[in-house]
Amino acid sequence: MLFMTTPLDILSDQFGHNAFRPGQAEIVDYILEGRNVLAVMPTGAGKSICYQVPSQLLDKPTVVISPLVALMDNQAAGLRANGVPVASIHSGQSREENVAQWKAIASGQTKLLYLSPERLMQPRMLAAMRALDPALFVVDEAHCVSKWGPAFRPEYGDLGRLKEMFPNARVAAFTATADEATRKDIASQLFKGQGEVIVHGFDRPNLSLTVAPLSNRTNQLLDWMEAQRGQCGIVYCLSRKNTEKYAEVLRDKGYNALPYHAGLSAEVRFENQERFLAEPAVIIVATIAFGMGIDKSNVRFVYHLNLPSSLEAYYQEIGRAGRDGAPSETGMIYALDDIRMRRQFISDDGSDSDHQMREHRRLDALLGYCEAAKCRRQILMAYFGESSEPCGNCDVCQNPPVLIDATDAAKALFGAIEQTGQRFGSGHVIAVARGDETDRIKQFNHQDLPAFGQAKQPKPWFQGLLRQAVALRYLNVNMEAYGRLELLPKAYDILNAGESFMCKDPTVKRAGSKKVIRAADRYKPDLNSDDTELLSRLKALRMDFARQLGKPAFVVFSDATLIDMVSRKPENRADMLDVSGVGPSKFDRFGEAFLAEIKG
Ligand code: ADP
Ligand code: ZN
Numbered sequence: 286m287l288f289m290t291t292p293l294d295i296l297s298d299q300f301g302h303n304a305f306r307p308g309q310a311e312i313v314d315y316i317l318e319g320r321n322v323l324a325v326m327p328t329g330a331g332k333s334i335c336y337q338v339p340s341q342l343l344d345k346p347t348v349v350i351s352p353l354v355a356l357m358d359n360q361a362a363g364l365r366a367n368g369v370p371v372a373s374i375h376s377g378q379s380r381e382e383n384v385a386q387w388k389a390i391a392s393g394q395t396k397l398l399y400l401s402p403e404r405l406m407q408p409r410m411l412a413a414m415r416a417l418d419p420a421l422f423v424v425d426e427a428h429c430v431s432k433w434g435p436a437f438r439p440e441y442g443d444l445g446r447l448k449e450m451f452p453n454a455r456v457a458a459f460t461a462t463a464d465e466a467t468r469k470d471i472a473s474q475l476f477k478g479q480g481e482v483i484v485h486g487f488d489r490p491n492l493s494l495t496v497a498p499l500s501n502r503t504n505q506l507l508d509w510m511e512a513q514r515g516q517c518g519i520v521y522c523l524s525r526k527n528t529e530k531y532a533e534v535l536r537d538k539g540y541n542a543l544p545y546h547a548g549l550s551a552e553v554r555f556e557n558q559e560r561f562l563a564e565p566a567v568i569i570v571a572t573i574a575f576g577m578g579i580d581k582s583n584v585r586f587v588y589h590l591n592l593p594s595s596l597e598a599y600y601q602e603i604g605r606a607g608r609d610g611a612p613s614e615t616g617m618i619y620a621l622d623d624i625r626m627r628r629q630f631i632s633d634d635g636s637d638s639d640h641q642m643r644e645h646r647r648l649d650a651l652l653g654y655c656e657a658a659k660c661r662r663q664i665l666m667a668y669f670g671e672s673s674e675p676c677g678n679c680d681v682c683q684n685p686p687v688l689i690d691a692t693d694a695a696k697a698l699f700g701a702i703e704q705t706g707q708r709f710g711s712g713h714v715i716a717v718a719r720g721d722e723t724d725r726i727k728q729f730n731h732q733d734l735p736a737f738g739q740a741k742q743p744k745p746w747f748q749g750l751l752r753q754a755v756a757l758r759y760l761n762v763n764m765e766a767y768g769r770l771e772l773l774p775k776a777y778d779i780l781n782a783g784e785s786f787m788c789k790d791p792t793v794k795r796a797g798s799k800k801v802i803r804a805a806d807r808y809k810p811d812l813n814s815d816d817t818e819l820l821s822r823l824k825a826l827r828m829d830f831a832r833q834l835g836k837p838a839f840v841v842f843s844d845a846t847l848i849d850m851v852s853r854k855p856e857n858r859a860d861m862l863d864v865s866g867v868g869p870s871k872f873d874r875f876g877e878a879f880l881a882e883i884k885g
Contacts, residue, residue, distance in 0.1 A: 290342065292305075292310070292313045292314075292317070292338050292339070292342065293305070295338045295341045295342060296334065296338055297868065298868060298869055299338075299341060299367055299368065299369055299868055299869075299870070300334065300337070300338070300367055300369075300868055301367065301846075301862075301864075301865070301866050301867045301868030301869075301871055302334070302865060302866065302868075303863075303865055305334075306330070306331050306334075306486065307485065307486060308324070308326060308330070308335075308483065308485030308486050309331055309334055309335050309338075311483065311485075312324050312335040312457070312483060313334075313335055313338050313339050315457075315481050315483075316335070316336065316339040316421060316455060316457050317339050317342060317343070319455050320455060320480055320481055321448075321455050321456045321457070321472075321475070321476035321479060321480025321481070322455075322456075322457045322458070322480055322481045322482075322483065323427065323457075323458045323459075323460075323468060323471055323472045323475070323480065323481070323482045323483070324457070324458070324459050324460075324483045324485065325460055325461070325462075325463050325468060325482070325483070325484045325485070326459070326461065326483075326484075326485050326486045326487075327461050327486060327487050327489065327600060327601070327604050328461045328601055328604035328605060328608070329489065329582075329604050329605070329607065329608035330461075330485065330486035330487075330489075331486075332425075332459040332461075333360060333363075335457070335459070336349065336421065336423045336457050336459070337364065337369070337397070339421065340396050340397045340421065341369070341396060343396070343420040343421060344420065345417075345418055345419055345420035345421075346390055346393075346395075346396055346397070346398060346417055346419045346420065347396060347397050347398070347419060347420065347421040347422075347423060348398050348400065348405070348414070348417075348419045348421070348422050348423065349397065349398065349399045349400075349423040349425060350400065350401070350402050350405055350422065350423065350424050350425060350444065351399055351400070351401065351425040351426070352401065352402065352425070352426050352429060352438060352441075353577070354375045354376070354377045354401075355579075356425070356426075356580070357373045357375055357399040357400075357401075358373070358377075359580040360399060360580075361373050361399060362836055362840055363580070363840060364397070366836070366840045366841070366870075366871065366874075367868055367870050367871060368868070368869070368870025368871075368873070369397070369870075370389070370394060370395035370396075370397075371395055371397045371398075371399070372386040372387070372389045372390045372395045372397065372398045372399070373386060373398065373399035373400065374386050374387060374398065374399070374400045374404060375399075375400060375401055375404070376401075386398070387413070390417065391413075391416075391417060401440075402438070402440045402441050402443065402444060403440045406440070406443045406444075406446075411450065414451070415450075415451075418451075418453065418454075419451065419454050420453075420454060420455070421454060421455055421456075421457060422447055422451065422454050422455075422456045422457070423456075423457050423458075423459070424441075424444060424456065424457070424458040424459070424475060425459055426459075426460060427458035427459055427460040427463070427471050427475070428460040428461075428462055428463045428467060428471065429441040430442070430444060430445070430458070430470075430471050430474050430475060431463070431467045431470040431471050431474070432470070433464075433466050433467040433470050444474070444475060445474040445475060447475070448475065448476050448477065455480075456475050456476050456480070458471060458472075458475050461601055461604070462597050462601055464597075468482055468484075484669070484671070487600070487665075487666060487669040487671050488662065488666055488671060488673055489604065489607065490662075490676065490678060491607045491610055491611060491612050491613055492603060492604075492606055492607050492613050492614075492615050492678075493612070493613070493614045493615060493678050493679065494603075494615055494661045494662060494665075494676075494678070494679035494680065495614070495615065495616040495617070495679065495680040496616070496617045496618075496619065496654070496655050496657075496661070496680065497616070497617070497618050497680075498618065498619065498620065498749065498752060499618045499619060499620035499622075499623075502531075502590055502618065503531075503534055505618050506520070506531060506534070506535075506588065506590065507534070507538060509588055509616050510535065510538070510540060510568075510588075512614070513585065513586050513614065514540075514566075515565075515566050516566060516585035516586060517561070517565060517566050517567050517568065517581075517583065517584060517585055518568055518569075518584055518585050518586035518587060518588065518606065519568070519569050519570075519571060519575065519576070519584060519586075519587045519588070519602075519605060519606075520535075520542075520568060520569070520570045520571070520587075520588045520589075520590060521571060521572070521573060521587070521588070521589045521590065521591070521593070521602060522570060522571070522572060522590045522591060523572070523590075523591040523623075523626070524572070525546040525547070525548045525572060527590065528544040528545060528546045528570045528571055528572055529544045529546075529570075531570045531590065532544040532568075532570040535568060535570065540566075540568055541564070541566055541567050541568060542567075542568040542569075542570055543557040543560060543561065543567065543568070543569055543570070544557070544569075544570050544571070545557050545558065545569050545570070545571035545572070545574065545575040546571060546572040546574055546575075547572065547574040557569065558575070558579070561579075561581070562579070562581055562837035563831065563832075563836075563837050563838070565824065565828065565838070573593075573594075573598070573602065576601075576602060576605055579605065580608075581605075581608075581837060581839055582608040582609040582839045582843045582844070582845075583608075583609050583611070583838075583839055583843055583844040583845075584605050584606045584607065584608070584613065585606065585607070585611075585613050585614065585844075586606055586613060586614040586615065586616070587602060587603045587605055587606040587613075587615045587616075588615070588616045588617070589602070589603075589615075589616070589617035589618070589619075590618060591618075591619065591623050592617070592619040592620075592623035592624065592626075592627060592651070592655070593617070593651070594627065594630075594648075595644075595647045595648065595650075595651055596647070596650055596651045596654060596665065596668050597647075599617070599651065599654075600665065600669070603615040609839070609843035609844050609845040609846075610845050611843075611844050611845045611848065617655075619655055620752075621711065621748070621751065621752050621755065621762070624648075624652060624752075624755055624756070624762060625762050625768050627648050628645070628648065628762060631644045631645055631648065649758060650668060652755070652756035652757075653756065653757070654668075655756060656752070656753050656756040656757060656789070657681050658681070658686050658688060658789055659675070659681060660675040660676055660679055660681055660682050661676075661679040661680070661681050661682075662675075662676035662678070662679055662682075663675060663676070686789040686790065687789070687790045688787050688788065688789060688790070689787070689788065689789075689790045690785055690786070690787055691750060691786050691787070691788050691791075692779065692784075692785040692786045693739075693740065694718070694740045694742055694747070694750060694786075695750065695754065695759075695776075695779050695786035695788075696739070696779060696780060696786075697718040697736055697739035697740035698714060698715070698718045698740070698747065698750065698751065698754070699754075699759070699760075699772060699776045699779055699780050700718070700734075700735065700736035700739065700780060701714045701715075701717035701718040701734070701736040701737075701739075702714050702760070702770050702771070702772055702776075703736075703772060703780065704717075704731075704734040704735065704736050705717060705729070705731060705734070707769065707770065707771045707772060708769055709769055709770065710768050710769055710770065711748065711751055711768075711770060713725055713726075713731075714770060715744060715747040715748070715751065717731050717734060717736060717737055718736060718737075718738075718739060718740050718747065719738065719740060719741065719742070719744070719747065720732075720737050720738020720739075720741075742791075745791075746791045746792060747791070748791075749789075749791025749792075750788060750791045751770075753788045753789060753791070754776070754786075754788075755770075757775075757788075758773055758775060759772075759773055759775045759776040759779070759786075760772060760773060760776060761773050816851050816852070819851050819882075819883065819885075820847060820848065820851045822882055823847045823850060823851065823879060823882060823883075824838075824847060826878060826879060826882050827841045827842055827847065830874075830875055830878075841871075841875060842866055842867070842871070842875070842879075843866055845865065845866065846864060846865060846866030846867060849864045849865045849866070850864050850867075850879065850883065854883055855880065855883065856880070856883075856884070857880070858872060858876060858880075861876050861879070861880060
């Protein structure tokens with residue numbers, strides 16, 4: 286009698302996971318049935334498993350096309366730690382090494398080969414590939430195939446030929462970011478649309494979502510960080526200068542914070558990245574140059590000091606937190622200035638007006654998210670085409686905003702803008718609405734306008750109102766004209782058509798006056814003090830192994846695995862194999878040591 290190995294067997298025996306995540310099993314089945322697939326899943330959703338599991342069940346090799354050496358190396362390290370043999374060919378290795386890797390795949394010693402698109406498409410490689418007769422081509426970072434996507438790569442353009450050259454192989458493409466048009470384009474290029482397109486797992490319930498208007502960047506950052514002490518995370522800034530400034534602010538307060546931006550030398554960048562991967566509780570303060578290809582599963586927080594460029598970018602950036610599924614925090618602060626700057630970037634971009642229009646609309650969606658009056662996650666999921674329930678793990682769910690009728694104040698403000706000729710910035714029009722007697726007002730005789738002094742709310746209150754009016758498209762900040770404020774059609778509806786203006790109460794709360802329950806506290810497994818102590822001993826042991834191996838700690842075990850270990854307290858091999866993230870191969874290498882540590 287023949288015992289069939291199932292995908293689930295491979296998942297648990299080789300990778301140590303007890304169950305497929307939603308979406309994974311479906312993709313694995315499609316691949317095993319011989320169908321082409323494009324899977325759009327966010328960072329951290331577990332795309333690799335979707336092709337690594339079938340690769341172990343197919344009778345011919347799997348070839349994974351990946352754009353970056355760092356990505357390949359990380360994947361290979363992770364696989365080897367699980368005892369799965371893997372080959373990779375790239376320019377970072379000697380010729381001899383590459384030849385040896387080819388032998389490993391050609392002889393069937395390994396079933397998985399990683400290489401770059403430009404290498405694959407070399408005529409000699411293609412000829413050798415024909416003899417290898419792969420069962421599956423995997424295109425990683427598949428959005429690079431499409432000119433519609435955010436990062437077209439010419440060397441990916443050629444991959445459309447694969448399907449013709451290898452009619453027996455199926456193609457599985459993966460990306461974390463592709464809107465409707467881009468998906469269609471990828472599927473049509475890679476497999477003439479003959480295959481399945483799956484969008485899955487955009488919901489990352491373990492990530493908390495918080496957005497706050499700017500009051501004081503340094504104080505807000507330090508407040509946020511206080512709750513993150515001892516954790517590792519990423520702080521994103523817009524400018525290189527600020528990455529260095531805020532890294533220093535954090536270092537002054539005793540955090541292990543390092544800057545990262547494209548202006549640092551390659552050595553410094555490499556070293557900071559390595560330290561981030563290898564040491565516990567390192568905080569990287571970075572521009573968006575940091576992140577792509579970083580595979581660290583226990584990043585506990587991502588904090589944005591500025592507005593990101595779009596919801597796609599934002600979701601990809603916060604998606605670097607909590608890839609192990611354990612509770613993780615994300616926060617963002619944004620200001621009117623950020624909106625101004627983003628609009629400026631789009632206008633300065635020099636691309637055609639259609640493109641600019643699309644970009645402005647994407648920015649609008651992001652601003653709508655920032656000013657959300659209902660669950661943030663619902664807004665995000667709707668944007669990515671998934672529906673969802675209020676999450677309970679965002680600041681809006683936890684502290685539902687009070688909506689107020691601010692029609693009178695809005696009329697005063699919009700009236701001030703209209704009556705001053707739509708030629709002034711926020712400071713001046715607020716002063717007019719409030720009836721402040723500034724020199725500028727006297728200079729222009731604006732004290733005689735009907736709107737003058739029609740509202741009495743404090744300045745910060747008005748700034749909050751104005752930010753919402755800009756985010757919700759009542760007002761435009763005109764970048765070509767030094768950021769002056771202009772009325773959009775919705776504002777005229779308020780002024781002239783009797784519409785009312787409902788908004789979140791802009792009253793500035795004193796920081797810390799209302800305690801937000803952090804996701805990490807609410808979901809924290811109930812670890813008593815003994816358990817907490819055990820967890821830190823296990824972390825120390827993990828660090829020892831990681832140092833010996835010269836690999837990042839998560840290659841040994843993820844945080845989620847250690848937490849599971851602490852709550853289960855396995856006493857023997859069988860118990861240990863029940864722990865999520867422990868498979869036989871990892872057990873053979875690390876299991877006994879961890880059992881001994883748990884026994885105490
Ligand atoms: P992606 O490529 O989508 O960004 P990865 O493939 O790197 O994500 O997986 C992210 C994390 O999720 C890894 O730590 C991986 O071990 C873990 N993971 C993947 N699938 C499962 C599963 N079925 N059960 C538990 N953990 C999983
Ligand atoms: Zn919510």
